Every structure is written in C-alpha cells, then in structure tokens.
C-alpha cells in the first residue's frame with residue numbers, strides 16, 4: 001500500500017445466513033451441508049476503494065444499504081466473509097451506540113479500557129483522563145456504570161475518548177445525531193481540526209454534512225458500491241434515488257386519503273408570553289435563543305471577559321424569540337480588566353456543521369477613530385441587523401473581544417458557542433439562508 005493511502009479495501013464482502021426460525025439453525029448443523037435451511041444474504045458485496053491520507057469520505061445510502069457493515073469491517077469489529085482491509089495508522093471509531101463500552105463498567109473504567117484498546121499506555125491515559133472527562137461533560141456520572149447513561153451521555157463519552165487517542169483515521173457512524181447542539185458544535189470543532197491532519201470516514205443521512213465536509217463520497221446501494229465520486233455527484237444521485245422511493249411511497253399513502261396537512265410547529269417547552277405574537281408568523285421562520293453560559297469553553301489572554309450575550313429587539317428589549325426577517329440587536333457585554341487601546345468586539349454565527357453563516361466585528365466602524373476601554377470599565381457592543389431567514393436547526397453564536405487591528409490583535413476572550421439559536425418551523429428548506437422574494441410569478445405565452 002502506498003504511503004499516501006490510508007485505507008485500502010479490496011473485494012470486501014459480508015454474507016449472512018438468514019434462518020426463518022431458530023430451529024432451522026439446528027437443522028442446518030445436523031444436515032451436515034446435505035440440505036440448505038437458510039437463505040444467503042449479502043450485506044456488503046465486492047466493495048473496493050482506496051482513501052488517501054487526509055481525505056474526508058462520506059458514505060451515504062438508504063437504510064440497510066450496508067454502510068454500517070462496511071464501517072465495522074474497516075474498523076476490525078466485524079470479520080469480512082471475503083476480501084481484505086488495510087488501514088495505515090491508529091484507527092479510532094464511533095460505531096453504533098455502546099460499541100466498545102462494557103455496560104457494567106463505570107465511565108471511568110470504560111475510558112481506561114477503551115483507550116487501552118486503542119494502544120495508549122496507562123501513563124498516557126492518566127495524563128489525558130481529566131481532559132477526556134472535561135470534553136465529555138459527564139461530570140460526577142463518570143463513576144456510574146455506563147448502562148445508566150442516556151444515549152447522549154454515551155456518545156459524549158465515546159466521542160471524548162476517540163478525540164484523545166491521537167488517531168490517524170477516524171471512523172464515525174451517524175453518532176453526531178444524538179448529542180445536543182452544544183456538544184455537536186464541540187465535536188465539529190474537533191473534527192475540523194482533525195481534518196487538517198487525519199483521515200475521516202463517516203456515514204450519514206445528513207447530505208449537507210457530506211457536501212460541506214467531504215473531499216469525496218461513496219453511495220452504497222443494496223450492499224454494493226454504486227458510486228465513488230465528488231460529494232456533489234454522489235449526493236445528487238442519492239437524493240434522486242431517495243426521492244423516487246419516497247414519492248412512490250407517498251403516492252401509495254395518498255391514494256384515497258387526504259393530502260398531508262400543514263407543517264406542525266414544534267414549540268417545545270419554550271412557550272412564553274411572546275408566543276401568541278410570534279406564532280402568527282411562525283410558519284415563516286421562528287428563531288429561539290437560549291443560554292449564555294459562562295462555563296462554555298473559551299480562550300484568550302484574559303485582559304477582558306465577555307459576561308453577557310443577548311438578543312434584543314429593535315428598541316432594546318431582551319428577546320428569547322426572534323423571527324427571521326425581524327430587526328434585532330446582538331448585545332455583547334464585556335468586563336475590561338486592562339486598558340484596551342483599540343478594542344474589537346465581534347461574533348461568528350455558525351450552523352450545525354460549524355460553517356460561518358455570517359460574522360462581524362466593530363473594527364471597521366472604529367478604525368479611524370478608535371475608542372479606549374480603560375481598565376475596570378464595561379464595554380458594550382451592539383450589532384443591529386435584520387435576522388436572516390434560516391433553515392430549521394441549531395446555530396451558535398461565538399463572541400470575542402480583542403485589542404488591536406483586524407490583522408494584528410491580542411485575543412482577550414473568545415467564547416465558543418456562547419448561545420445556541422434554535423430555528424423552528426421554517427419555510428427555508430434549501431441553502432444556507434433564505435432570501436425574501438419581492439415577487440414570484442409565472443407567465444405562459446403561446
């Protein structure tokens with residue numbers, strides 16, 4: 001295998017024998033091959049491909065197309081029936097929930113067990129243990145048996161382990177759909193960093209993730225590799241196949257029944273006084289903002305500290321909800337500990353994949369006449385803008401305060417994901433943002 005190849009798969013297949021009844025297994029054993037009491041089923045068939053070092057490969061395919069089986073064989077947790085898998089370097093995997101953890105052991109014991117399986121020595125695990133637990137945010141539950149964990153806690157701990165074992169190749173199976181928005185953002189930060197040096201293979205039904213993260217993609221269909229190409233081509237083919245099945249299922253479902261009703265809006269537990277007002281326009285784009293948590297991970301020189309981030313309406317009243325298209329203000333409040341001669345306050349608004357949807361800072365507005373923020377004062381930055389129309393999902397706001405110029409500055413405090421912005425029912429389903437159309441028309445001429 002060439003040194004630039006991280007994974008080489010050749011003619012890989014996995015066959016299962018399917019027995020209709022448990023007793024058929026016994027019959028099969030006693031017949032000594034004279035008669036067949038099972039059906040042969042091919043979960044993966046004759047798959048060959050190579051992944052170069054540093055590539056990010058997404059695997060898509062309908063349910064049951066063989067994605068997980070393929071990943072398990074690559075990680076060595078499942079033996080192939082035929083074919084070979086060669087992987088260069090240390091592989092760490094996040095496969096189906098629970099894989100690799102002993103449910104009877106505590107979180108702590110499982111961290112040691114699974115990091116040791118990845119080849120870390122006792123001393124190496126000791127040195128990383130606190131970081132792993134901090135990353136997982138499991139807190140005191142770390143000493144409870146993992147069988148008592150929720151699925152979210154499970155994934156957090158498993159992800160924390162694979163993020164700290166210096167893997168060369170990471171294999172991830174749909175795991176990120178389980179964590180909460182903060183954790184997903186944290187994982188995306190880790191993955192984006194990892195993608196600079198490592199090889200990543202993941203399977204997902206999230207075509208946006210495949211489009212935006214991958215260098216190439218694989219479409220699996222009934223156990224076979226149908227297409228290996230650039231992500232755009234693969235996603236197009238996958239969606240075409242997906243919608244053709246969906247449409248025929250829909251046609252059958254609608255046959256004789258009523259058309260689907262209007263979109264339901266998930267207002268969850270965040271019903272409040274504004275709801276009745278917001279609800280009228282909710283079918284367009286409902287945006288909810290919650291939690292500024294000083295515990296969020298942050299970094300910086302410490303000459304200033306962000307103490308509050310709020311979304312306000314156009315006259316300065318705090319909002320827990322906003323509507324896409326509404327005029328809002330983002331207020332970032334900072335405590336200043338040392339005099340900043342050219343303070344810059346900024347923010348990034350990211351989607352669930354960690355892509356920046358928009359970002360801004362105060363630099364250009366003040367570069368000709370900078371203001372000074374003296375020690376022991378408070379600095380408040382206000383950004384007034386029209387909230388864009390966004391597709392449903394979780395977004396995050398990361399604010400920062402620095403001192404200097406756009407190019408050269410000292411970062412004093414940067415808070416990752418200080419707020420999560422949840423977009424509920426939205427009429428925007430495609431693209432990163434929606435653009436309000438002034439008019440839409442159709443004209444037919446003969």
Ligand SMILES: Nc1ncnc2c1ncn2[C@@H]1O[C@H](COP(=O)(O)OP(=O)(O)OP(=O)(O)O)[C@@H](O)[C@H]1O
Nearest residue numbers: 016041042043061062063064065066067068069070
């Ligand atoms: N141990 C097993 N015995 C028999 N059949 C199995 C076994 N494991 C998986 N299969 C079958 O192999 C096929 C491929 O399964 P696999 O889990 O790899 O699909 P997938 O593409 O990952 O699906 P999903 O998107 O639902 O996770 C499925 O039809 C599944 O039922």
